[in-house]
Each structure stands twice: as C-alpha cells, then as structure tokens.
Amino acid sequence: MRLIIGLGNPGAKYERNRHNIGFMAVDEIHRCHSSFSPWRARFQAQVSEGRLGSEKVLLVKPSTYMNESGRAVGEAMRFYKVEPQDIVVIYDELDLPPAKFRMKTGGGHGGHNGLRSITAHIGADYRRLRLGIGHPGDKKLVSNYVLGDFAKADADWLEPLLGEIAGNADLLAEGKDSQFANKLTLALEPEKAKRGGPRPAGGEQGGKTSAPKSPRSPGAKGQSHIRQARQAKAPELPKSGPMADMLKKLLGQKD
Template identity: 90%
Template sequence: MRLIVGLGNPGAKYERNRHNIGFMAVDEIHRCHSSFSPWRARFQGQVSEGRLGSEKVLLLKPSTFMNDSGRAVGEAIRFYKIEPEDIVVIYDELDLPPAKFRMKTGGGHGGHNGLRSITAHIGADYRRLRLGIGHPGDKKLVSNYVLGDFAKADSDWMEPLLREIADNADLLAEGKDSQFANKLTLALEPEKAKRSGAKPAGGDKGGKTAATKPTKSPGGKGQSHIRQARHAKTPNLPKSGPMADMLKKLLGQSDKS
C-alpha cells in the first residue's frame, strides 16, 4: 500500500485557501482516476482507496487541521504498516514562486506546521511534493497570506499544475520521483526542459522528437511586403531582338547599362 497525503484545513471556509493546495492536488487525483472509492471518514481524516498504475494507493486528507496532520498520517501508516519511502506528502511552499514545484525526500519542516506535526509522529524520511504559492514579502503577513484564498487569476497556473500532478500520479505511486518531476517540467516549463536537455515523452524509434518549428517559405505568410518583394524571383526578360529593344526604350535603359 502506498500513501499520498494532501495537507490542508477541513471545511468550506478553508477550501480555496493557499494553505489547502495539498487538498486540491489529492482531490484532483481522486477526480481523474476512476479506480478510487468515494471519500469516507477514517484515520481522523477523509480517505479513498484505489490504484495508480500497478500500485494500490490510499489517498488521505487529514481532518485534524494543519497543525495536527501527523495524528492522521500516523494512524494510517500504523494500520497498513506503510514505510516512509512509500509516503508522499503534498503541501504548499512559501519559498517557491507560484506554479513551481519541487520533489524531495527527508529534510526539515521549514517552518511548515503540517510537516512539523508529521515528522513528530513518523520521522522525517517521507517524500514531499512542494507546490509553490509565493511569499507575501513580510514574515508578519504569512499567516493571513496562507489562510487567504487564491485569486481567480491563479487558476491560469494552478489548474494546469494540478492536472499534470493527477495525470502523472502513477509515477508518484511507483516511487519514480525523477520521472514524475521530468514529466511536469516538460508539460509546464518546456523552455526550462529544453535548456536542461530533458527529452519529451514519445518521439520516433530513434529517440528523436518531431520538429515543431514551422517551415518558412520565401515570400510566404509572416513576412512583410518588403521582404516578400526582396525574395521575389526576377522575371526572365529577352536580351536581344525587337522585344528587347522595345523594353529597353520603355525602361530608359541603354546598351551601355
């Protein structure tokens, strides 16, 4: 059994809070994968069982409020005898800009009370998926900021991020964190992926991907009229005979030119 935990606070009051992006991510996984059962109350939280890829997975949203998240996580792992490497905790990260993410295993809690509680109950060796929400700029503003709702404009980056997490959740369940991170980077930050040399999935049998740069034809669309005129081919004119003499007179040319 693998455990994927989303952190947040229960209740409609907190539903759209920045602090609840962990809940949102787990909800999106649940929504996108039909194998999961309806949510039910268990382990001091809301749980759903299903499969991601070849793995049996328990989704968990603690109902203990953020600061006591470890109680719910601790009950679940003791019941199923789940090892730390089989646990992924998804949560909000102030020190990452919005739309950014990072995967890591172990480490400190960084001042996040949900992680502080989980580490106190099960140790620090679990895996973490950190989702950036940005920082308000002043430590005194942090509490109101994380408990404030996302703006409507945040949907432009948040919805694609949550969708990609759900679409690639099977890699999380299988412990393939590097592949998971690569997939998200390719989808959400293609320019960064290109600079780092990451290769998109698919491509031909030789491992090469199809060219995406459109082919430009001289004088084609996308060029100014001046550039089109520069690229236009000069018509073939007769160089001798009556027609050539007539054209020279019309164009004011002489035999010296």
C-alpha cells in the same frame, strides 16, 4: 500500499485557501482516476482507496487541521504497516514561486506546521511534493496570506499544475519521483524542451539559421582565396605616353 497525503484544513471556509493546495491536488487525483472509492471518514481523515499504475494507493486528507496532521498520517501508516518511503506528502511552499514545484525525500519542516506534526509522529524520511504559492514579502503577512484564497487569475497556473500532478500520479505511486518531476517540467515549462526556440523561416532544424554564402565564380570552387589571387590575370600596363614613362622610371626599366 502507498499513501498520498494532501495537507490542508477541513471545511468550506478553507477550501480555496493557498494553504489547502495539498487537499486540492489529492482531490484532483481522486477526480481523474475512476479506480478510487468515495471519500469516507477513517484515521482522523477523509480517505479513498484505489489503484495508480501497479500500486494500491490510499489518498488521505487529514481532518485534524493542519497543526495536527501527523496524527492522521501516523494512524494510517501503522494500520497498513508501511514505511516512510511509501508516503508522499503534498503541501504548500512559501519559498517557491507560484506554479513551481520540487520533489525531495527527508529534510526539515521549514516552519510548515503540517510537516512539523508529521515528522513528530513518523520521522522525517517521507517523500515530499512541494507546491509553490509564493511569499507575501513580509513575515508578518504570512499567516493572512496562506489562509487567504487563491485569486481568480491564479487559475491560469493552478489548474494546469494540478492537472499534471493527477495525470502523472501513477509515477508518484510507483516511487518514480525523478520521472514524475521530468514529466511535470516538460508539460508546464515546454520552453526547456525546445532547445533553441522556434524554427526561423528558411533556417535549419533546431533554430539554427544558415550563414549567407558569398558568390563564387564557377572556376573558383574549392580554391583558397590566396590561390585564387595568385592565378588572377595581371592587369595590362600602358606601353606609351606619360604614364608609361613614369612607370619605367619607378621600375628602373630602360628603353
């Protein structure tokens, strides 16, 4: 059994908060995969059981509010007798720009109260999927910012991000975190896969253009410019007249 935990606060009041992006991700996994059962109350959380890839998975949304998330996670972990490595926690990250994400295992809580609570109940060695929401720029504004709703314009990056998480959730369940991260990066940042940008007109594949070729005479093919110069026909000199007399004096020629 694998546990995928989304962090957030329960209730319609908080539903679109930035702090609830973990709930949103788990809801999208549930919506996109028909194997999951309807949500039900258990372990001080809303849970749904199903299958992702080859793994049985329990989706968990703690009902304890963010600061007590560890109570629900610890209870579910003990019931299923799983290890921290079998748990993925999805949550909001102030220190990442919007639309960015990071996968990691273990580490500190970084001031996130949900992680602080989970670590207190099960230790720090669980896996984390951090979803960037950006920072308001002033520490005093953080509380209102994270408890504020996403703007309508945020849907441009939020919906694709949640969709790719749900579409590749089987890799999360199977512990293939690197593959999961690569899939999301290629889908959300396709410019990294293009290697040189769009193909220019008349150029070669891979965005490289052909260097212009200087014209050559038919007989010059394969010869160096030095050899060509040596083989060039010498210009004819005047044999009579003032110019001929001057050249003879310069070259020391006698009549």
